[in-house]
Amino acid sequence: MADVLFEYVRHGTSVKVTAVEPETGIEAVVIVPADLPEAQMQARALQKLLYILKKREES
Numbered sequence: 001m002a003d004v005l006f007e008y009v010r011h012g013t014s015v016k017v018t019a020v021e022p023e024t025g026i027e028a029v030v031i032v033p034a035d036l037p038e039a040q041m042q043a044r045a046l047q048k049l050l051y052i053l054k055k056r057e058e059s
Contacts, residue, residue: 002013002021002023003022004019004021004022004036004046004049005019005020005022006018006019006020006042006045007020008038008041010034010038012034013033013034013035014031014032014034015031015032015033015034015036015041016029016030016031016035016036017029017031017041017042017044017045018045019042019045019046019048019049021049021053022047024053026052026053026056027049028045028048028049028051028052029045029048030044030045030048032044
């Protein structure tokens with residue numbers, strides 16, 4: 001996995017962060033507090049994306 005794309009959509013006091021692996025199009029979505037630093041938002045979304053990719057490899 002070379003690159004991951006991130007999208008941010010703010011909803012009041014929360015942000016929906018989507019992490020997309022461009023080669024496969026697999027994406028993960030997390031909802032985080034809006035006051036969280038961007039690096040932590042990305043880390044949480046990336047962690048979930050890696051979890052999803054691992055589960056797909058196992059099945």
